[in-house]
Amino acid sequence: MAHRNRLVLAVAAACFLVIVVIEKFAPANVVGAYGYVVPILLVAIVRNRRLMVMTVLACVVATCAGLLQPTKPGRFQAAVINRSVVVGVLFLVAYLGTSWEERKAREEAARAALARQTESLLKANAQLVEIKDQLNRSERLAAVGQLVASVAHEVGTPLHSIAWHVQALAEEPGVTADMTCRIDIIDGQLDRVVRIIQDLLSATRQRKPDHTWTPIERVVSPSAALLEPAYHGKGVALRLEVEPEAPLVWADEERIHQVLVNLLTNALAATPAGGEVVIRAGGRPATPEEAEIASRSMEGPLTMMVTVAVSDTGCGMPDEDLEKAFTPFFTTKAIGKGTGLGLFLSRETAHAHGGHLSIESMVGKGTTVVLSLPGLTSAPQAVA
Numbered sequence: 416m417a418h419r420n421r422l423v424l425a426v427a428a429a430c431f432l433v434i435v436v437i438e439k440f441a442p443a444n445v446v447g448a449y450g451y452v453v454p455i456l457l458v459a460i461v462r463n464r465r466l467m468v469m470t471v472l473a474c475v476v477a478t479c480a481g482l483l484q485p486t487k488p489g490r491f492q493a494a495v496i497n498r499s500v501v502v503g504v505l506f507l508v509a510y511l512g513t514s515w516e517e518r519k520a521r522e523e524a525a526r527a528a529l530a531r532q533t534e535s536l537l538k539a540n541a542q543l544v545e546i547k548d549q550l551n552r553s554e555r556l557a558a559v560g561q562l563v564a565s566v567a568h569e570v571g572t573p574l575h576s577i578a579w580h581v582q583a584l585a586e587e588p589g590v591t592a593d594m595t596c597r598i599d600i601i602d603g604q605l606d607r608v609v610r611i612i613q614d615l616l617s618a619t620r621q622r623k624p625d626h627t628w629t630p631i632e633r634v635v636s637p638s639a640a641l642l643e644p645a646y647h648g649k650g651v652a653l654r655l656e657v658e659p660e661a662p663l664v665w666a667d668e669e670r671i672h673q674v675l676v677n678l679l680t681n682a683l684a685a686t687p688a689g690g691e692v693v694i695r696a697g698g699r700p701a702t703p704e705e706a707e708i709a710s711r712s713m714e715g716p717l718t719m720m721v722t723v724a725v726s727d728t729g730c731g732m733p734d735e736d737l738e739k740a741f742t743p744f745f746t747t748k749a750i751g752k753g754t755g756l757g758l759f760l761s762r763e764t765a766h767a768h769g770g771h772l773s774i775e776s777m778v779g780k781g782t783t784v785v786l787s788l789p790g791l792t793s794a795p796q797a798v799a
Contacts, residue, residue, distance in 0.1 A: 652691040
């Protein structure tokens, strides 16, 4: 804008000088004085009242200066009248030009203000939609809590019955070592079911994680062992890869076990027979943002992050489903096959640990979900 104004003023000044020269050599021809209208209109574009006044005065002085030039006898009175008409025309043009440009400026300002108000209204509407979605989500999560609370008592009775039978089975004289291992897994998972029900009594008020520095393999291996029979039954290969000397992980073993079981269950459901699911656990340097977030849930500076990636060779997810993957109650499974809460609760658990959960997917290629948690390269004085 400033460059344009300087260019306009330069052109106006050039026009003024040209007309002055024409007036100098043809003082009797008053038509040339009307040319001062051009610099006045050009200066009006700049929309500066002070410059307009100075330009009009300069044009009026230059017009009146033509009266000082010698004229034919008896023509002076006519020259005065003609020059006075020119001065009137210059004032009129200056007034009209200034009024027109000021009107355009007011219209532009009004349009800009309207655009700002429209943008503010759009932002406010987007915020209202977001708040409404959050309210709906809270209501649905509260409904889940009420539903679980009402079902918990009924579920508890058969769980206790199963636990008694499992204990009696373990005391049978003909139990082999392999059967004992399976019974221990069943017994441990029964305890886990009880804890999960307690955690879900309120989906918005889960218990605070009990963090300890734990070897990552101790967190990952039980989840893989638990689901290995299901993978074997479907004909899907399950492979675990843990980096040598992987960092310790700052985690609640029970909560992270639950997250990994969710991820492995989803991977199994998405992978056809003959496919493969790989669990890769390792470490990497923490970013400044991750260090700042982790500082809220742990003491001391964070330099490492432990990553657990679950990759499958399944069908993958389209972009529109990927964007809603962490939305509560969103699921691509058939009715009765999933609640749509697994990834949402898994991400909430990761956030409660000072970490995060990310997902990448390509249709026809598979999906990779990465769980990132605070890590430690050297063992602390006491490790649980």
